[in-house]
């Protein structure tokens with residue numbers, strides 16, 4: 001086998017171990033931010049775990065994605081929440097049997113938002129209800145969860161961003177919004193909700209120093225290469241609408257970008 005083929009086989013294994021149930025979408029419209037986050041399924045000990053859950057508008061798609069791999073919501077025993085923004089947590093109520101893994105700093109932050117001491121409109125007021133009656137495992141600093149899986153708290157996008165690192169088959173990071181998308185990473189332009197730019201940048205650097213494959217919060221998985229990014233998946237995104245008098249169910253957007261290496265082409 002050539003080394004390229006071996007490498008490709010290794011990256012396929014990454015995506016087999018961490019199955020993207022819902023792909024992250026890096027987009028906004030004139031009607032607002034389209035908060036579609038990456039939802040990832042993986043094995044933890046002898047059961048199934050999710051990293052982030054998505055929110056109400058992709059609930060049907062999440063249930064369908066689980067069904068496509070013959071899983072029911074009750075099969076999910078652990079849910080890792082990268083942070084407590086609505087687009088990552090609102091489907092938690094689908095998984096009543098799951099323990100939640102979240103950072104202590106994020107809980108404190110979200111409590112302060114609900115108490116009106118800090119403003120962050122992306123933290124939903126209902127989040128405490130989602131946590132009621134569940135096992136909650138809080139993380140400070142970094143913790144080895146199991147075997148080669150480690151979670152680390154990396155402030156930036158929010159004070160308690162949780163990143164899941166895995167060592168096999170290569171070093172992988174499930175980032176949540178600590179790294180949202182390829183453009184943010186290449187241009188160092190992530191907009192932190194509550195932290196300083198330097199904290200955000202330090203956390204980004206921490207992730208790329210530790211991980212070869214980056215699974216961002218709102219983009220498809222990639223590897224950082226000299227001068228650009230190598231995406232491991234195709235990107236497809238379709239939007240349909242019923243905008244009378246235009247045709248019913250008209251396809252308004254049908255976007256496809258192939259996997260592979262893309263050079264950064266300009267400064268912005």
Ligand SMILES: [Zn+2]
Pocket residue numbers: 083085122157177
């Ligand atoms: Zn967020």
